Amino acid sequence: MSISINFKNVIKKYNDITVIPGLSFAIKKGEFFTLLGPSGCGKTTLLRMVAGFNSIEGGEISFDDKVINDIAPQHRNIGMVFQNYAIFPHLTVKKNVAFGLSNRKLAKEEIEKRVSEILDVVQIKQFADRMPENLSGGQQQRVALARAVVIEPSVLLMDEPLSNLDAKLRVDMRNAIKEIQRKVGITTVYVTHDQEEAMAVSDRIAVMNLGTIQQIGTPQSIYQRPTNLFVASFIGRTNVIERDIRIDNGKCTLMLDGQHVVDIPNIIIQTASQNVRVKVSIRPEEFIIDTASSEGIEATVLDHIFLGLNNHYFAELVSGEKVEVIQESTIGDTINPGTKVRLRIKKEKINIFDYDSEVNLIEGVSHGF
Amino acid sequence: MVSNWAKKRDVWSLITLGIIVLYTFVLVLPLFTLLKASFTGGEEGKLSIEYFLKFFGKKYYYGALFNSLKVTIAVTIAAVVIATPLAYIMTTIKIKGKVYLQILILISSMAPPFLGAYSWILLMGRNGVITNFMSNIFHINTPDIYGFTGILVVLTLQLTPLVYMFLMGAFKSIDSSLLEAAESMGYTGIKKLVKVVMPLIVPTLLAGSLLVFMRALADFGTPMLIGEGYQTLPVLIFNEFISEMGGDDGFAAAISVIVIILALSIFLLQKYVSNRKSFSMSALRPIKEKQEKGLKNVLANLYVYGFLALAFLPQLYVVYTAFLKTSGRVFVKGYSLDSFKMAFSRVGDSIYNTFLLGIIAMIFVVIIAILIGYVTVRRRNAATNGLDIISMIPYIVPGSVLGIALLLTFNSKPILLSGTATILIISFVIRRLPYTIRSSAAMVHQISPSVEEASASLGASNMKTFIKITLPMMLPGVISGAILSWVTIISELSTSIILYTARTKTMTIAIYTEVIRGNYGIAAALSTMLMIITIISLLLFFKLTGKKEVAI
16 A cells, blocks of 8 residues: 655754755655765655654645644554664564564464565565574665565655665665565655665655755656756766856857867757856766867876776866766777877767856756656 | 654653652652751751851861761772772783682672671771781781771772772773884883873773762761771761760751762762763773783782782681681680571571562662663653752762651651661662663663664554563663662661661661671671672672673
8 A cells, every 4th residue: 555755845953953944845656766865964854754753843744645744653654674774683583574563463373474475575584583683784684674564554764774784785685675665566765875876776866955855856867967066966976167158149059168169059048148157067978088089178188097897087178177087998008198188078968057056057957846 | 863753742751750759759858858957956947057067166076077088088099099900900911710800809899898897807806816816826916907997998998899890891992902002102011001001091990989989988887897986977977866865867967968068079070070081982902911921920910819818808707707606695616507597596587678678679779770761861851861860869878868868858747657668678779779770771872762763663652662672672781780789789788777677677787786786606697698699699690691790
């Protein structure tokens, strides 16, 4: 029984300090929704407000049409997975998983059956009678997940569930989480500061900063068309350079350097002046590096790192800015430090932001809420 | 992260309120009664400082204040001076049988305080074995054990293990890389000790010293038995209160107030100093013990075994005398169990009372400590902070003072408790609580709040979460807290000596009164039993917790 979650002008205050100044958005039924942002951005605070562990100082959170502001956590019918798993250390795996069901006064056989089913799903059936201290981190995580899901909650809340695992296990577990979520079909709110993890598991991502949502969108849309400079630099890596756009008869030209200019047809600028200062975000893979051509921004290679799939180059533009460039690695020589090169850009991929407000000026970019 | 959810009103607010009311009734009210009583003395119904003038007007009275200060400061310094090398040796040097030595040191600290005094009298007193032996064989007069010397020796031996235990904890938290870093920069030997090790243990030394100071200041049995003319404040209070020529309650109350002010000033001073010096450490790689060779090894072993011999042998001698044949009040040649038989027939009630009162008090201590420990950690607010402070008051109020306060408050209707077992249990409970609350709060601190949130998210009510999740996780600590409470309660003397009646006499009081009457055989038999109970309880504690140390 999945539900949608609606946030209407939600406010969080600690004493007199407002940490979330008023959020409005909606999470769809059955969706895997991720709150992503740097630490201190309010994502965990918001999640705990949904769970009921943090109070709500203003606005409403509702599950479908039912406002839950004043409902105790016990009665919200949520499943929660904590950063430190919060496994009950004195209970066996089976009893941990059965804990929520026994609170719901189900028949013994029913509890047995459902526990056994979910242990199958998360693949820890062989550990059913073990004590938690004899489980690895990944196994404990599966117990925590099973315990949260088995009660068939209206919504599954996960607070940085993978941050205590090592890198390889983290990848395995995030695939497992995604798969289990899809199988159970439950509305899921997931909190993380790891953007790669967020991209891997989410249907939609909300990027947060300083208590406000910057953008909500699919992993693809927030990566390719970030709504502002914060999102552009928080998701993935990017080079930001400041340039002018010349407007001539409604035609916009980006002045990359003295000789190199490109037309930008899909930009919206409302101004009377001829030159507009902008910030340009060019991701490392949106550069094309060229040693032979005479077209492009003049640059000098400073250093390079070979990472198997790709070659990472660090280059200094003729104007003095340093940029990172990624090229698929090829057989043969790499470009040596000191080499003069030309950098062209994949102009349909780059993003251009207003100089002051840092809002994306490219056509059709949506903040998603 | 502050959990607002936890701040909401629930069953815990009610529990907090209930405990505050209880404390107001059995602790705050009696202390106010005491304060009020101390300011009477002039005309009926008027406030007066006559008692305080009386105290500072006569050397006989204010002398006790100086005696107390002298004893307390000397004991504190001696305990620190002896305990520091002891803990340092036990941490850094391999000593034979260390595990057992650890346990013995702890047991010696848990023995009833006045037993030490009694045993030293048996050895070095006017008619003591060593005294007689020396004067009969060598015609040497051994130094007088009565008075200041005796109190100093007995209390130092008794309280050194407390500082030792504090220090062992501190040494354990010093990472060996700190010492290695110091050595790599050229600090070795004594220089390393003074410049690196000592500053690291200063906060711990301060905390340990405070505890020793409070214990020494409040101790009643030792100066009463071995002090003779050397009167300390607790003895003076007792004498003024119980005096055969009609005690003066108000005057005893006034002296009590002076003691509390003294204790409070020292407490605040220590807090002030240690707040400025506090830091936290944790060791990934604790200091490892090394096998020393030659003279250093001999001296180290000698120091440890020497201390234990001094702390233990006198008490073992008491045990020995319990098995001597007696004729009337004197020991005669041969061995028998007569003293035990006499003890059972004459003061058998006291054994029963000790168990009954001790167990009831222990149960209350554990339950209340769990509840207070929980609310002060998980539901921080003005009320629980207040509760935290109130519950710590008995830490600085000497037992005899608390006894008087309780008696003054509950010796008349509507609440007539004097002479009942209830008033003894109340005193045991509130005196022990500060220690047990500290350890139960520490246990709650170790439990991640998210475990409780997980339980709530799974639909369990707050009370159910506490009973099914939090409490079982606290259980190991609860059990050890219970055993330690039991051990300290059964060796309690200073409050019960004021509150007991013939029907509520406990073993410690029986030992004390039998010693005073000169029935050394019975006293020794009872002491032996008390010691055995203590040792069995502590061994049980070690077995159940798997620990080799005790958090006081």
